Amino acid sequence: MKPSSRKPFSIHPIAIRGDGAGFAYGGGSSEPPCPVVLSTFKNKPKETILNAHKKGVIELAYRTNNELVSCSFDSQLCIWSEEGELLRTNEYRTSHRADGFAITSDQRHCLIGEYNGEVSVFDMESLERVSGFRVYERLQQIWCVACEPAGNRFLVGGAGGKVLCYQFGNESPQWVAELGWGHHIWGIEWFTDGDRFLMCSNPDGAAERGSRSEVAIRDANDGARISTYYPGGPQPYCCAQSPNGRFIVAAGGRTDRGGKESRKNCTVQLWDVEAGETPAVLIGHTQLVRSVAFTQDSKHLLSGGQDRTLRCWDVESAVKEQLGT
Numbered sequence: 172m173k174p175s176s177r178k179p180f181s182i183h184p185i186a187i188r189g190d191g192a193g194f195a196y197g198g199g200s201s202e203p204p205c206p207v208v209l210s211t212f213k214n215k216p217k218e219t220i221l222n223a224h225k226k227g228v229i230e231l232a233y234r235t236n237n238e239l240v241s242c243s244f245d246s247q248l249c250i251w252s253e254e255g256e257l258l259r260t261n262e263y264r265t266s267h268r269a270d271g272f273a274i275t276s277d278q279r280h281c282l283i284g285e286y287n288g289e290v291s292v293f294d295m296e297s298l299e300r301v302s303g304f305r306v307y308e309r310l311q312q313i314w315c316v317a318c319e320p321a322g323n324r325f326l327v328g329g330a331g332g333k334v335l336c337y338q339f340g341n342e343s344p345q346w347v348a349e350l351g352w353g354h355h356i357w358g359i360e361w362f363t364d365g366d367r368f369l370m371c372s373n374p375d376g377a378a379e380r381g382s383r384s385e386v387a388i389r390d391a392n393d394g395a396r397i398s399t400y401y402p403g404g405p406q407p408y409c410c411a412q413s414p415n416g417r418f419i420v421a422a423g424g425r426t427d428r429g430g431k432e433s434r435k436n437c438t439v440q441l442w443d444v445e446a447g448e449t450p451a452v453l454i455g456h457t458q459l460v461r462s463v464a465f466t467q468d469s470k471h472l473l474s475g476g477q478d479r480t481l482r483c484w485d486v487e488s489a490v491k492e493q494l495g496t
């Protein structure tokens with residue numbers, strides 16, 4: 172699959188089908204177009220464009236039956252069939268912008284993280300909001316939510332400088348991992364074993380002097396760091412781990428002294444966790460990279476961002492050429 176031609180919208184979420192037969196991506200901003208696109212792994216894929224959202228799509232997730240769920244900034248939820256038929260959508264909207272989204276392992280509920288520091292719980296059949304609670308006391312934004320692959324825990328991260336682990340149905344966290352004031356947690360993803368999770372974070376001007384952006388693997392039982400990786404330049408805004416557990420990736424970007432983004436500072440960084448802390452650096456995007464996702468066989472990596480292109484990388488070739496593994 173070659174890099175896509177420029178789309179009329181920025182590409183944010185990417186989701187891979189559980190059976191590996193295809194993938195979906197979405198995008199947009201505060202105004203249309205804000206589509207969801209069904210695609211396949213071919214050089215000239217036949218794509219199906221789905222239009223229902225009026226605000227930017229923030230997250231996509233496939234259910235175990237290959238139905239696709241999409242969520243937009245205004246908390247609109249859409250459930251699509253494999254063929255792209257809109258099966259149902261909701262009318263309820265949260266009072267604040269949504270950013271984090273995840274489906275529980277039993278497929279019965281989904282969680283939406285909001286700009287006011289709250290998590291809302293929606294029923295997946297009725298798409299009605301059934302409950303909600305506040306995570307961050309100071310109303311800091313929630314950027315990411317991740318549900319345990321085969322359990323009933325979930326993780327929350329955002330602008331509050333904390334990662335919190337909850338048991339579904341309990342509003343008191345099991346544990347809290349403190350990164351410190353001024354640290355923003357942009358991405359969280361569980362490893363399939365349920366014992367670890369991957370996260371990426373950036374400090375802002377309020378963080379302790381000398382703070383650095385980091386990509387870390389942490390223990391899911393207490394939040395303690397297991398290993399830490401430091402991106403060599405660009406700030407990470409998204410991260411993912413490969414299904415085989417061997418690779419992790421983080422991507423994002425930053426501006427240079429002239430306030431411009433470029434291929435040099437909007438890279439995708441890929442680590443072989445068995446090989447050490449040096450990443451393979453994948454260069455191609457010219458603006459902020461907002462989404463990364465591994466294929467089910469862990470051989471390829473998809474990335475998309477604000478340059479409106481979708482790219483497919485050969486993971487094994489990149490690691491072999493740059494890291495010799």
